Amino acid sequence: MKAEVITIGDEILIGQTVDTNSAWLGEQLHLHGIQLNRVVTISDDASSIREAIDDSFRHADLILMTGGLGPTQDDITKEALADYFGTSLERKHDVLNKIDSYFKSKGLEMLESNRKQADLPKDAIILENVRGTAMGMWFEKNGKVLISMPGVPYEMKGIMLDHGFRNIQEFFPTKTIIHQTIQTQGIGESFLAEQIRDWENALRNDGISLAYLPSPGLVKLRLTAHAENGDRERVRKKIEKYVSELEKRVPQYIFGREKDTVAMAIQRLFQSRNLTLSVAESCTGGLIAQEITAVPGCSAHFLGSVVAYSNKVKMTLLGVKEHSLFEHGAVSEQVVKEMAEGIRKTLQTDYSIATSGVAGPEGGTEEKPVGTVWVAIAGANKTIAKRLNLGKSRSRNIRISMLSVLNWLRQEIISGSFE
Amino acid sequence: MKAEVITIGDEILIGQTVDTNSAWLGEQLHLHGIQLNRVVTISDDASSIREAIDDSFRHADLILMTGGLGPTQDDITKEALADYFGTSLERKHDVLNKIDSYFKSKGLEMLESNRKQADLPKDAIILENVRGTAMGMWFEKNGKVLISMPGVPYEMKGIMLDHGFRNIQEFFPTKTIIHQTIQTQGIGESFLAEQIRDWENALRNDGISLAYLPSPGLVKLRLTAHAENGDRERVRKKIEKYVSELEKRVPQYIFGREKDTVAMAIQRLFQSRNLTLSVAESCTGGLIAQEITAVPGCSAHFLGSVVAYSNKVKMTLLGVKEHSLFEHGAVSEQVVKEMAEGIRKTLQTDYSIATSGVAGPEGGTEEKPVGTVWVAIAGANKTIAKRLNLGKSRSRNIRISMLSVLNWLRQEIISGSFE
Numbered sequence: 001m002k003a004e005v006i007t008i009g010d011e012i013l014i015g016q017t018v019d020t021n022s023a024w025l026g027e028q029l030h031l032h033g034i035q036l037n038r039v040v041t042i043s044d045d046a047s048s049i050r051e052a053i054d055d056s057f058r059h060a061d062l063i064l065m066t067g068g069l070g071p072t073q074d075d076i077t078k079e080a081l082a083d084y085f086g087t088s089l090e091r092k093h094d095v096l097n098k099i100d101s102y103f104k105s106k107g108l109e110m111l112e113s114n115r116k117q118a119d120l121p122k123d124a125i126i127l128e129n130v131r132g133t134a135m136g137m138w139f140e141k142n143g144k145v146l147i148s149m150p151g152v153p154y155e156m157k158g159i160m161l162d163h164g165f166r167n168i169q170e171f172f173p174t175k176t177i178i179h180q181t182i183q184t185q186g187i188g189e190s191f192l193a194e195q196i197r198d199w200e201n202a203l204r205n206d207g208i209s210l211a212y213l214p215s216p217g218l219v220k221l222r223l224t225a226h227a228e229n230g231d232r233e234r235v236r237k238k239i240e241k242y243v244s245e246l247e248k249r250v251p252q253y254i255f256g257r258e259k260d261t262v263a264m265a266i267q268r269l270f271q272s273r274n275l276t277l278s279v280a281e282s283c284t285g286g287l288i289a290q291e292i293t294a295v296p297g298c299s300a301h302f303l304g305s306v307v308a309y310s311n312k313v314k315m316t317l318l319g320v321k322e323h324s325l326f327e328h329g330a331v332s333e334q335v336v337k338e339m340a341e342g343i344r345k346t347l348q349t350d351y352s353i354a355t356s357g358v359a360g361p362e363g364g365t366e367e368k369p370v371g372t373v374w375v376a377i378a379g380a381n382k383t384i385a386k387r388l389n390l391g392k393s394r395s396r397n398i399r400i401s402m403l404s405v406l407n408w409l410r411q412e413i414i415s416g417s418f419e
Numbered sequence: 420m421k422a423e424v425i426t427i428g429d430e431i432l433i434g435q436t437v438d439t440n441s442a443w444l445g446e447q448l449h450l451h452g453i454q455l456n457r458v459v460t461i462s463d464d465a466s467s468i469r470e471a472i473d474d475s476f477r478h479a480d481l482i483l484m485t486g487g488l489g490p491t492q493d494d495i496t497k498e499a500l501a502d503y504f505g506t507s508l509e510r511k512h513d514v515l516n517k518i519d520s521y522f523k524s525k526g527l528e529m530l531e532s533n534r535k536q537a538d539l540p541k542d543a544i545i546l547e548n549v550r551g552t553a554m555g556m557w558f559e560k561n562g563k564v565l566i567s568m569p570g571v572p573y574e575m576k577g578i579m580l581d582h583g584f585r586n587i588q589e590f591f592p593t594k595t596i597i598h599q600t601i602q603t604q605g606i607g608e609s610f611l612a613e614q615i616r617d618w619e620n621a622l623r624n625d626g627i628s629l630a631y632l633p634s635p636g637l638v639k640l641r642l643t644a645h646a647e648n649g650d651r652e653r654v655r656k657k658i659e660k661y662v663s664e665l666e667k668r669v670p671q672y673i674f675g676r677e678k679d680t681v682a683m684a685i686q687r688l689f690q691s692r693n694l695t696l697s698v699a700e701s702c703t704g705g706l707i708a709q710e711i712t713a714v715p716g717c718s719a720h721f722l723g724s725v726v727a728y729s730n731k732v733k734m735t736l737l738g739v740k741e742h743s744l745f746e747h748g749a750v751s752e753q754v755v756k757e758m759a760e761g762i763r764k765t766l767q768t769d770y771s772i773a774t775s776g777v778a779g780p781e782g783g784t785e786e787k788p789v790g791t792v793w794v795a796i797a798g799a800n801k802t803i804a805k806r807l808n809l810g811k812s813r814s815r816n817i818r819i820s821m822l823s824v825l826n827w828l829r830q831e832i833i834s835g836s837f838e
Contacts, residue, residue, distance in 0.1 A: 011632045013455045015446025016600065016641060018439050022460065027434025036432045038467075041441065041458035044630075048457075070631060071609045111613050152633060154812065181435065190490045194530050211463075212489060213430045214571060222435060279726075285712025286705030289726040293704025296780055296813060304732035306725055307698075307708040313723035313766060317736060347732060361715055393573060394715060 001172045003034050004056040007041040008049065008067035008077055009151060021066045021156055032165055033176045034062070044068055046080040053084055053146065061144050062168065064160075067151030069134035071113040078121070078137075081148055085139045087123040095126060099133045124148075127163040131155045138167060145171060176232055180239045182221040182246060183260050184253040185407040189214045192221075192253070196246065203242050216396045217403035221246075252411050262406040263291045263298075269413060270301035275350040279305035280318050280343040282330065283357035283373055287402045303347045308339065318342035331356050331368050333376075333385045340378035340385075351413070352378045353405050360394045371397055375405040379418035420591045422453050423475040426460040427468065427486035427496055428570060440485045440572055444579070451584055452595045453481070463487055465499040472503060472565065480563050481587065483579075486570030488553035490532040497540070497556075500567055504558045506542040514545060518552045543567075546582040550574045557586060564590060595651055599658045601640040601665060602679050603672040604826040608633045611640075614669065622661050635815045636822035640665075671830050681825040682710045682717075688832060689720035694769040698724035699737050699762040701749065702776035702792060706821045722766045727758065737761035750775050750787050752795075752804045759797035759804075770832070771797045772824050779813045790816055794824040798837035 005025050011017040022039040029036045037060050042048040049068075056063045068077030082089050096118035103110040117133045120126060127136030127147070134150035136159035147164055149156045184192060189212045193200065200210055203223065213220040223242065227235040247254050255265040270277055279288050279302075289305035292298050306317045311330055314320040319342040320335055328334040336356045344352035357373025364370035371390035376383060388404055390397045412418060424444050430436040441458040448455045456479050461467040468487075475482045487496030501508050515537035522529040536552045539545060546555030546566070553569035555578035566583055568575045603611060608631045612619070619629055622642065632639040642661065646654040666673050674684040689696055698707050698721075708724035711717050725736045730749055733739040738761040739754055747753040755775045763771035776792025783789035790809035795802060807823055809816045831837060 007458075010643075011630060011639075011641065012442060013445045013458065014449045014598065014641075015442040015444070016632055016639060017634070018437065018442040019458075020437050023431060023434040023437040025434070026432045030433045037462070038471075039426075039432065039438075039458075039460035043456070052457075070633070071612070108607075108610075111609050113609050113612060154635070154815065179433065188527075190530050190532050191527075193490070193532060211430060213435050214489070215436070216573070220430075220435060222430065222433075224429075281705075281708075286700075286708030286724055286726065289700075289705030289728075290709050293726070293728060294814065294817075299728055303729045304726050304736070305705055305728075306736070307705065307712070307723050309708075309712060309718055309724075310722045316765060317723070317725070346735060395713065396573065398713075 001034055001062065002037045002060040003029055003062040003064060004037050004060040005039040006049075006052050006056060006063055006065045007039065007151075008044055008065065009041070010044050012041050012067075013043060021151065021153055024153065024157060025064055025066075025160070028160065028165065029064075030177060030179065032169065034168070034172075035177065044076065046076055046083070049077060049080040050084055057141075057144055061172065063144075063146040064164075065146060065148045066156050069117075069148065069150040071111075071117055071133065077148065078119070081124075081137065081139065081146075082121040085121065085123060085141060085146075087121045089119045090122050092118050092120050092126065095120060095135060098128065102130075102133060125167075127159050127167070129155050129159050130162070131158040136163065176227045178225050178227055178232065178235050178239060180223045180243055181258050182223075182243060182254055183256045183258075184219045184221065184250070185217060185255055185262060185403050187219065187250075187253050189219050192219055192250075195250065199242070199246060199249065206238065206242075208239060208242065217400040251414070255407055255410055261291065261295070262403055262410065263295050265410055266292070266406055267295050267298055267301060269410060271297075273413075275413075276301055276303055278303050278343045278347040278349040278352045280339040280352065280354040281305055281307050282309060282314070282339070282355055283359040284355045284398050284402050284405075285309065285359075287398055288353070288355070288406065291402055291406070303349055306343055314339060317346070319345070329368070331358055331372060331374060333374055333387070336374040336376040337378070337383045337385050340376040341383055344378045350379065351409065351418070353409055354378075355401050355405060357388070357390075357397065357401060359397045359401075360392055373397065373401045375401060375408065377405070377409055377412055377418075381418060384412070420453055420481065421456045421479040422448055422481040422483060423456050423479040424458045425468075425471050425475060425482055425484045426458065426570075427463055427484065428460070429463050431460050431486075432462060440570065440575055443572065443576060444483055444485075447579065447584065448483075449596060449598065451588065453587070453591075454596065463495065465495060465502070468496060468499045469503055476560075476563055480591065482563075482565040483583075484565060484567045485575050488536075488567065488569040490530075490536055490552065496567065497538070500543075500556065500558065500565075501540040504540065504542060504560060504565075506540045508538045509541050511537050511539050511545065514539060514554060517547065521549075521552060544586075546578050546586070548574050548578050549581070550577040555582065595646045597644050597646055597651065597654050597658060599642045599662055600677050601642075601662060601673055602675045602677075603638045603640065603669070604636060604674055604681060604822050606638065606669075606672050608638050611638055611669075611672070615665065618661070618665060618668065625657065625661075627658060627661065636819040670833070674826055674829055680710065680714070681822055681829065682714050684829055685711070685825055686714050686717055686720060688829060689770075690716075692832075694832075695720055695722055697722050697762045697766040697768040697771045699758040699771065699773040700724055700726050701728060701733070701758070701774055702778045703774045703817050703821050703824075704728065704778075706817055707772070707774070707825065710821055710825070722768055725762055733758060736765070738764070748787070750777055750791060750793060752793055752806070755793040755795040756797070756802045756804050759795040760802055763797045769798065770828065770837070772828055773797075774820050774824060776807070776809075776816065776820060778816045778820075779811055792816065792820045794820060794827065796824070796828055796831055796837075800837060803831070803836075
């Protein structure tokens with residue numbers, strides 16, 4: 001069974017909004033054993049919508065359509081769908097009551113434009129949206145299905161999780177694709193490929209495909225295999241064998257699987273060993289703290305971070321010596337070590353990390369060009385630092401610095417270098 | 420002249436990667452007056468690639484294709500393109516030399532897989548990629564053009580900016596679409612629509628279309644109009660008139676235009692008035708500092724932030740009283756005010772902001788359910804605080820808290836409430 005996603009919205013075509021819905025739907029469809037064939041993003045007009053549906057129904061049995069259902073005047077999807085499926089809009093009073101309760105629960109007044117969201121196609125099955133006022137709609141035609149949902153990710157996901165996937169599984173029989181993802185940090189795509197070439201060849205000969213998925217600072221490896229009914233457990237074990245083999249082979253680069261982040265790996269490591277962590281950030285500007293606190297439950301190991309953007313803060317809150325700043329500059333081995341030691345001492349944690357660098361786009365010198373970043377780790381017995389030589393892009397430099405120092409901390413603690 | 424984007428990559432279809440390239444290309448094409456008709460994301464296989472090209476050439480004159488050019492074994496795009504355009508791959512020695520220099524400049528050793536990236540279609544024009552080793556390729560057929568580029572955003576953007584757009588403008592004549600975007604914070608889509616209904620109607624009657632683009636905590640308004648040759652200045656002025664009118668009407672919600680962030684608005688405001696800012700964050704976990712420091716030049720007004728995740732840090736670094744934590748809890752008006760006052764005093768800034776809340780998913784109580792967030796602003800003469808009642812999603816709660824407190828700070832300073 002094949003599916004396609006149709007995303008409606010001029011805002012995506014003119015680059016005002018990044019489409020994150022398709023990635024989420026693609027992932028969820030795969031988890032449900034459904035192959036996503038294509039994603040098509042089209043303009044907010046009736047003829048494009050009609051043409052895209054015709055086209056997708058030629059390739060696939062299921063269309064997931066997002067966008068174009070807001071209460072404001074720029075949305076025409078609902079009318080176009082009613083027309084396509086040969087029905088018309090009618091005010092659904094049970095839906096109107098739900099929208100009314102939704103507004104009451106938020107203590108807000110209901111507007112006429114909100115009331116209109118209860119005008120829905122007669123012949124569609126309504127998939128309730130409890131997170132907003134634009135309902136999901138399920139249409140059937142010649143044994144094929146189209147689900148239309150609002151484009152707001154939070155609402156779309158809610159409708160799919162509450163109703164969409166269950167209804168799809170009841171309507172269509174499905175088969176299985178098995179994936180496993182390995183998360184790596186600290187090595188480029190081609191260097192990693194070179195190091196693991198024989199492993200990769202054995203994998204492919206065993207019927208498992210491999211994809212390298214690079215993003216700034218990270219390379220994900222995705223293993224994929226198909227499984228027949230009754231064969232799932234065997235295929236899953238085969239994939240697991242290869243994954244464990246690789247984890248033993250390059251442990252310094254592999255920090256996790258699937259959706260793991262380096263911060264999650266740190267959290268598992270610190271909490272299993274009862275360790276605490278503090279952070280002092282200059283060029284990363286709060287991103288390290290943000291990445292750590294994005295993981296629920298982080299308060300058991302993470303005490304806090306000082307974002308010491310100015311030299312004054314480095315001195316006041318971290319105890320960096322004025323002499324060190326004057327002699328070596330803020331971006332230096334000496335200062336980044338003092339930052340790490342300062343925050344570790346003040347917050348009395350087992351470990352601390354620190355960053356200081358020239359993120360760009362301005363501020364580089366010949367000796368310390370844009371992309372020069374010092375990172376440090378302080379523990380009870382020693383403080384270590386290293387210099388990263390990154391590129392010209394501010395946001396990439398900040399992100400790669402954060403990933404590098406967190407993965408370095410992970411490596412150093414696992415290797416026992418601080419014991 | 421119409422364009423389409425074809426994105427190649429199983430990683431997008433199974434949701435491992437979010438496609439940000441299309442949004443960037445859409446935006447840039449619009450700036451160049453080229454309409455992006457559709458975005459199609461397809462699988463990494465030869466027949467899907469061939470079918471997608473045929474299909475897009477039926478609708479459009481220009482195809483921008485991203486992805487599928489990496490050095491590892493999962494990439495087959497180059498061969499598929501050579502085949503489609505009736506040519507074959509040959510090793511290009513000038514390209515090989517460039518790849519060689521690229522590796523030398525990074526101090527890295529060149530691998531055989533990198534060498535293969537110099538194997539390129541005989542009849543394609545090579546668009547040099549100075550940021551990586553996968554070159555861009557320009558193909559022509561029956562007066563139509565296909566540009567193939569690597570999927571890494573940094574490299575793809577570089578190729579388009581260095582060569583792509585200039586070559587397109589030389590090859591095709593173009594017309595003009597004019598956009599203006601207004602950024603709002605602090606009001607929902609339908610409430611905003613209700614407040615500005617007469618303005619919106621006047622706008623539409625004047626031939627300008629309007630789209631509401633909501634994202635967590637923000638609503639963007641996009642005005643769009645077409646302009647004939649020689650008419651651009653008049654249309655631009657007409658749009659400007661409506662935008663200024665709205666800025667006067669709801670200044671509390673409008674913090675900027677186009678790609679402005681609330682942090683940029685704060686930076687302009689603080690730097691024009693020679694003011695300084697410090698931050699104390701609990702539930703936002705560094706996101707406020709991160710948002711502020713994402714703007715180059717922020718060091719002129721932003722001194723730093725303390726991410727006080729534990730109560731210990733609130734007391735040690737911010738001077739919050741143990742009694743207040745015990746009596747009111749960390750998520751309270753009293754504590755958030757003490758946090759703001761503490762950081763302002765320690766770092767001696769003109770203003771400070773603070774956050775303390777239950778971001779979720781755990782930690783809620785009946786009195787303070789998940790989504791309860793206190794935010795505060797401290798100035799020389801007073802400290803003010805307010806309670807936000809947000810939802811159940813951790814990442815949304817953190818993001819909306821950050822946006823709300825920054826926009827509130829902007830409003831309070833503009834309104835002169837602290838003077």
